[in-house]
Amino acid sequence: MTTVDSEILIQATDLVKDYPMGEGSYRALNGVDLTVRRGEFIAIMGPSGSGKSTLLHILGCLDTPSSGRYLLAGTPVHSLAPDELAGLRNREIGFIFQMFFLLPRSSAVENVELPLVYAKLPPSTRHHMALDALRFLNLETHAKHRPNQLSGGQRQQIAIARALVNKPSLILADEPTGNLDSVTSGNIMGLLKKLNEMGNTLILVTHEQDIAAYARRQVRIRDGKIVSDEVIRS
């Protein structure tokens, strides 16, 4: 199952991110190089303030590096304008957040539909695709429920369905189990592992070793630099 020969999805070279702070600036990333092939499952680990969230934001096209190059599926992300980044996020990336980030006034299926709305798909197509995603996760009975009628685990599953629905090249999970109990966390991680086994590329940010253990490659980051990058045998 090693991925030496598979296609390169992410090629990040010497990523630097500075945040203005008072008179000077704060360097959150200090020369990160990272190559990710399609089908990988990577955990990015590090203490808070290590720069792992900044890296995730750049990889997720929510932000651009101050310097360095970032190619996602061949697209030079580092030189894109905000709206081009939005289009790229819409097509290529699915996000899973610690706080789920579902729209509270919308039903589960409407939340799952959201990326398709901005992909300008007609309503009926959207609806069918969203229901398919929910069905895949055995959640179709909750399609009409609002987030506040669902448990934390169910909410995160809805969020996962939303991340899957546009068939992205890359799924990014930012502490996906941070708000869940250990049993539910296990279920969610099992689900992510299954998604990876089906061929999806996953990058996970966490500070918990047992969560990171689900991944097949662990990248440790500290003070804005990668300090270790190892493939885990399972």
Added chain:
Amino acid sequence: MTSRRTEELFGFWGAVFELFRIALRAILSSKMRSFLTVLGIIIGVLAVVAVVSILQGVFASFLSQFESLGGDTLFVRPNYEMFKSHQEGVRRLKMTYEDALAIARDVSQVKEICPFLMRTDTIAYHGRNDSTQIIGTTESYPQINSFFPEQGRFLAPMDVAARRKVCIIGQDILDKLAMPLQSLGEEIQIGRGTYTVMGILEKKGGSFGQSEDDQIFIPLPTAIVQYGQDAANSIFIEVQVRDAQKMDDAVERISAVLRREHGLKFGDVDDFRVFTRDEILKIIKQFTSVSTLIVGAIVSITLIVGGIGIMNIMLVSVTERTREIGIRMAVGAKRIHILYQFLIESVTLSTLGGVVGLGCGTGVAHLTVFILRKTVSETFPAAFIPYWVVLLSLSFAALTGAIFGVYPAVKASRLDPIDALRYE
């Protein structure tokens, strides 16, 4: 997944509809707040619609009253404006039946002339009492005013010449006095006199202040006998000229005759005024447009106030929904999507406010007319809402939402996705 064609079909209007749905949901999810937000717009539109529709009703009724006069008709009355008060004018000015006869005799352009006086008096029939407007006039009245009897006849020259105590009644009088449908030849009491009904007029419908069906016509000389010198001195005269093109000549000749009859010297101000139909219509239309302007000014002020209310709440809403904006941006919403979302929300909100205001305004107008009819005059004209008021008030409400929604919407669209997602 989807063909280019369906995407194009879905296209712009699909997106607008989508945003409209999102907007409606946001608006309905906090009904009370939405209501308070658009209260300014609601009150503004309500006030305008109520005032305009009542005014329009009054003007429409005025206009219909005067438009039934032909373009070849003019109208002469004492120049009350000479005096500070109307009462003083009534007391000191004279316009008599003899003036009318002099005009008829000396002005060749006159085709028909109809002097008349108006009084309100009590009426009675078989123990039923009421009051109505009594018009003393001559046989020329129906021709000039296109108002004809349905049964019997109008006043005849002999009725006038012989000061007969006969009357022609309007349709409403039958109801007021509970008279039988066949009332020709019946005798009714008008003030102190007893009159024989010679004709019943066709139904004409309401008009400002006084329904034209709620009137009784009697011969002018008879009226002068009954109502005395004051009445004899305040005769109004309607004139139909032979050639509408030569209206100015007629006005000049009539003025000359009246100045002679009233013994006015060179340099004296006319103690009478001559109005042509076009002049009357012009005055009414001027009044209409001035009041519309004033109303328009009030509208703009209330809508600005309402718009500020909307902007205020939309700014709060953008702040409150920062997280939502972040989520939408994370899954691929571009700036323009967020901008339109909030813009459409504020336009939807203010347009809904406009609709509610329109409904309430219509209600208030009808209620006001209802109350005025109970208290002031039974024949107060119905409120009339022209379609332009509906269009204008709704589009102004929408425009207000658009103008005052731009800033909050731009603010929302400029948010950074990461900051928006982190917002607590």
